[in-house]
Amino acid sequence: PANADWHYAMAETYVKMKDYLSAQAVLKQALEGNPEAAPLHFYLAELYQAAGDKPQAAAAFAQGLEFDPGNTRVPFQLASLHEEMGNPFLALSVLKEASTREGNRRESLMEMARIYCGMGQNEPALDCYQRAAGLGEVRAVTGMLNVGKRMFNQGDVARAKEIFARIRNAFPADLEVDQALADLGS
16 A cells, blocks of 8 residues: 555656656556555556547546446546547446435436436436436426427327326426426417
């Protein structure tokens, strides 16, 4: 650990000097002696990401998560990288795993819903939004309404009404939901 701390401090010094390749080299050297040091993997991943090397950053984040699976921040960074690299299914996989942990559940579901929406997969998006709402996520209702509105605006009125009915059933006492649905004429 003392050696890892020294390497971390050296990497910090190189970063301050804007010598990112040397900082990466120092962290790689530190990981040779401390391969299970998740913070070193995460720091290396951030350096790769800053340098624009997304595949290496994703690999380093994933490796760090193996040693610190309870990390609440890194799964979102890793999922974002996968999404940026055009791999939404890998992003969803990371988020699904993160959603099994208490600290990440709601945010993971919301991110999964956003990705599903971007892929045009309304049912999985609605399911994620509804599960997040069940966990107390107030933004989930807006997401569900947006999916319904999108279907309505695309001319799929029957499907939109099904979605609005699902929302009404999920949130029967919510006055804002009632008003939003009334404004849409459903």
